[in-house]
Amino acid sequence: MTEGYELYGAEPSYYSGKVRAYLRFKRIPFAEYPNTPENYRKVILPRIGWAVIPVMITPEGEALQDSTDIIDALELRFPEAPVYPATVKQRLAALLLEVYGDEWLKIPAMHYRWNRNYDFAISEFGKMSAPELTGEAQREAGLRISKPFAGALPFLGVTPKTEAAIETSYEALLGELDRHFAVYEFLFGTRPSIGDFGLIGPLYAHQYRDPASGELMKRIAPNVVGWVQRMMKPPHPKGGEFLARDEVPATVLPVLQRMMREMLPVLVSTAQHFAKWVDEHPGAKQGTEEIPRAIGMHVYALEDAKENRAIFPFDLWMLQRPLDYLASLDGDEKARASELLAAVGGEALLDFPAFPRLTRRDFKLALA
Ligand SMILES: N[C@@H](CCC(=O)N[C@@H](CS)C(=O)NCC(=O)O)C(=O)O
Structure with a gap:
């Protein structure tokens, strides 16, 4: 038993920032431990x-992994000031923006980190993996440990063919968010939602903290900088409110439209490929074959670029959350959700291709 919650994470890590921001908003007592080789080995x-x-290790000694599972487990334990809005449009929009932040904005985050902040990233990875070393030896450790991360770029679809499109899209997104945060503290009012926590993953560790990206954000989106700072140092911990009457501000719509335009076709294709993959891999149903991180490659489009990227079944586990919410609605509530989806070009979510249900077992993706 320990006093509070133990978070094993790191400042440069995407999903650590998401969980840390949540813990601070909820005023949950926690201590953060670095991801040193020793902590990987021992914990x-x-x-x-x-x-x-x-x-996350809870005070009872239970281990939790995946930022989404950590937040959901803690929402049950700390129900005050829920981060899931109770009303239809806000809740659906928040769930969708979590998926977008968690899975799609990895593309610009990883591009800027490894193509625009390389030396800083290597030095940060060196400090994480070999805190006892200095100078050249630490840099070598950074180079070694960063290989799988930097090497992931082509699997995400980040190649010389897409770099310009990624920057165009990301800078436009910053402009959209800047217009929103010029008026609102968080996405849906004065309380951060699960959508805000999804977006803070990429927008803190990579796009705010990495120096060249931080400089870009400060230059073209000062109101996004203000939001990042509020996310990391909440002005109303365990408080604030979502806007009345289920309002989704008009300034959130361009962000959802961008998600639907860029990511939704990839999610549809992922679902189709995954259904086929499961048919062709009976071991997955019997539990004798693990679901791989990627199940092949498909083409994606961004702005005027086209490129191959890996097909990630994990994205579907995240997408089940808004899809399940949609499926739980009927009557007037369903009509309200449909109205929001029609306004952002997300109608395909109402008629989404069927795919085998996913769950997580032993901290890995599995068929339900
Ligand atoms: N979806 C997971 C992703 C966790 C994740 O990808 N963490 C990164 C660091 S931010 C990592 O440790 N990756 C190692 C790997 O994927 O092999 C979450 O939300 O926690």
């Missing part, structure tokens, strides 16, 4: 089975 690998952060 993360034995409890989770693979090398990943963030990891």
